[in-house]
Amino acid sequence: MLGQLLELSVHAPDTGASFDHYQKLGFGAATAGDVWPHAYGVMCCGNLALGLHGMAARPLTLTFVQPDVARLHRELEAMGTPVTDAVLGHDAFNRIELADPSGVMLRVLEARSFSAPPDTPDTTLLGTFWRLSLPTINPARVEAFWRRLGRQLTPLGAPWPSLVMDDDWPLAWHHPEAHAGPVLLFQHPDPAAAADRLEARRFELEERPLPSGDGRLLLRAPEDLPALLLA
Numbered sequence: 001m002l003g004q005l006l007e008l009s010v011h012a013p014d015t016g017a018s019f020d021h022y023q024k025l026g027f028g029a030a031t032a033g034d035v036w037p038h039a040y041g042v043m044c045c046g047n048l049a050l051g052l053h054g055m056a057a058r059p060l061t062l063t064f065v066q067p068d069v070a071r072l073h074r075e076l077e078a079m080g081t082p083v084t085d086a087v088l089g090h091d092a093f094n095r096i097e098l099a100d101p102s103g104v105m106l107r108v109l110e111a112r113s114f115s116a117p118p119d120t121p122d123t124t125l126l127g128t129f130w131r132l133s134l135p136t137i138n139p140a141r142v143e144a145f146w147r148r149l150g151r152q153l154t155p156l157g158a159p160w161p162s163l164v165m166d167d168d169w170p171l172a173w174h175h176p177e178a179h180a181g182p183v184l185l186f187q188h189p190d191p192a193a194a195a196d197r198l199e200a201r202r203f204e205l206e207e208r209p210l211p212s213g214d215g216r217l218l219l220r221a222p223e224d225l226p227a228l229l230l231a
Helices: 015-025 069-078 139-148 191-200
Strands: 004-011 039-045 048-054 061-065 085-087 095-099 105-109 128-135 153-156 162-165 171-174 183-187 205-207 216-220 226-230
Touching: 015 039, 015 048, 069 095, 069 105, 139 153, 139 162, 191 205, 191 216, 191 226
Parallel strands: 004 048, 061 105, 128 171, 183 226
Antiparallel strands: 004 061, 039 048, 085 095, 095 105, 128 183, 153 162, 162 171, 205 216, 216 226
């Protein structure tokens, strides 16, 4: 219903530092358009596109693309799903915003704001991207919200109890006791070896697995978004 998941949009106060961080990790750079008045860049790996927005601080946002935003706006209103902001008109770049019960912002644009690189890497120094996991204290409300929008969520027990969405939208929701905020989850066959390679390239890890493989690897980006590998 919302269209195609386009990017995970994050506030990057220093877009250059964030760009360099992800480039060093092995992400590919997309070709971004001039839709936004602020500094904007996109870094990609696998099915993850990170939109780095150098604007005033705002919540992490899931950005979708849907060619008929005005129709979607009418459908959401008819089903009683509140739209928090809307820019609609023949002379505007149409977009609407709403929020899911976990608090994450959802933005729907009328057209793509970037073109993915033709050689998007499947893996990085962090391994393979798996999910963006979001904290929620009310998974039942989250599940009901997304079911109304036509998506199914499935319980999963690893790496922690969570709800995961269909594979074409790599999203999950976890209890804040597992991790306090949003986190990018990566899969790697040898997290300890990944930690060695990251430290050799001067990345500062907040947590790293033991040589035995116990524990987890946590790396935080300049815009404060953590990436996590679990052993």
